[in-house]
Amino acid sequence: MQAATSISSPVPVAWYPTLAVAMVAIGLIFTAFFFIYEATSSRRSRSFAKEITTAAIASVFLGFGSLFVLLASGVYV
Numbered sequence: 001m002q003a004a005t006s007i008s009s010p011v012p013v014a015w016y017p018t019l020a021v022a023m024v025a026i027g028l029i030f031t032a033f034f035f036i037y038e039a040t041s042s043r044r045s046r047s048f049a050k051e052i053t054t055a056a057i058a059s060v061f062l063g064f065g066s067l068f069v070l071l072a073s074g075v076y077v
Contacts, residue, residue, distance in 0.1 A: 016068050017068075017072040019064075019065075019068045020065055020068035020069040020071075020072045022065075023061050023062075023064050023065030024062065024065035024066070024069065025065075026061045026065075027058050027059075027060075027062035027063075027065050028058075030054055030058035030061060031058045031062070033054060033058075034051070034054045034055055034058060037051070037054065038051070
């Protein structure tokens with residue numbers, strides 16, 4: 001029988017704080033871009049595809065950013 005191998009993170013633990021700050025910052029930038037786009041464009045000139053794309057990118061970055069915030073603070077999820 002083979003010995004069990006330990007599970008390890010594909011990302012080094014030392015990178016968690018850096019990734020957390022970078023991903024949350026990028027997510028907030030895309031969120032701000034989304035809100036500015038919604039506030040400055042008229043209803044007729046808005047593009048649904050642009051809205052969905054911007055919102056999806058912001059959501060992905062903020063989701064992974066919050067995951068790395070939790071990992072960097074010692075909450076292993």
